[in-house]
Amino acid sequence: MVELTNEVVLVLQSVFLVVLFVSMAFRMKGNYFVHGIMTIVSLTVGWVAFFVVIPSYMDSSFMQPYMSPASTFVAFSLHTFLGVATLIFGSWLVALWRPRSTEFAAKSKRIWQLTVIF
Numbered sequence: 001m002v003e004l005t006n007e008v009v010l011v012l013q014s015v016f017l018v019v020l021f022v023s024m025a026f027r028m029k030g031n032y033f034v035h036g037i038m039t040i041v042s043l044t045v046g047w048v049a050f051f052v053v054i055p056s057y058m059d060s061s062f063m064q065p066y067m068s069p070a071s072t073f074v075a076f077s078l079h080t081f082l083g084v085a086t087l088i089f090g091s092w093l094v095a096l097w098r099p100r101s102t103e104f105a106a107k108s109k110r111i112w113q114l115t116v117i118f
Contacts, residue, residue, distance in 0.1 A: 009049075009053055012045070012049040012052075012053070013049070015045055016042055016045050016046045016049060019038055019041055019042040019045065020038075020039070020042045022038060023035050023038035023039045023041075023042055024116070026038060032099075033099055036094070036097050036099060039090065039093070039094055039097075040094055042090070043087065043090045043091060043094060046083075046086070046087050046090070047087060047091075050083060050084070050087060054080075089111060089114055092111065093111055
């Protein structure tokens with residue numbers, strides 16, 4: 001199993017977020033093809049990080065020593081729920097995406113807004 005430190009997890013999440021924001025900038029400029037490709041890259045990083053980070057969280061050495069077990073469980077559960085919801089919404093958008101379609105951008109607006117909120 002891969003041992004991750006808090007710093008490595010923060011870097012993974014930062015990469016995921018930066019690629020996602022750059023992707024959204026391309027969407028706002030109307031370049032939907034590059035937006036779609038970057039979204040796929042962002043989701044790939046997100047899913048890989050998810051499957052690497054979850055086993056590391058299960059290792060007790062990853063948890064902060066000053067947090068109680070109850071607060072750790074609540075924080076972990078909330079973070080996991082929001083992260084999985086985001087990855088599912090993003091995967092749904094990518095699965096529905098059609099390259100060079102301008103109609104899809106208008107139809108998917110509510111889904112990507114929910115994804116950004118999560």
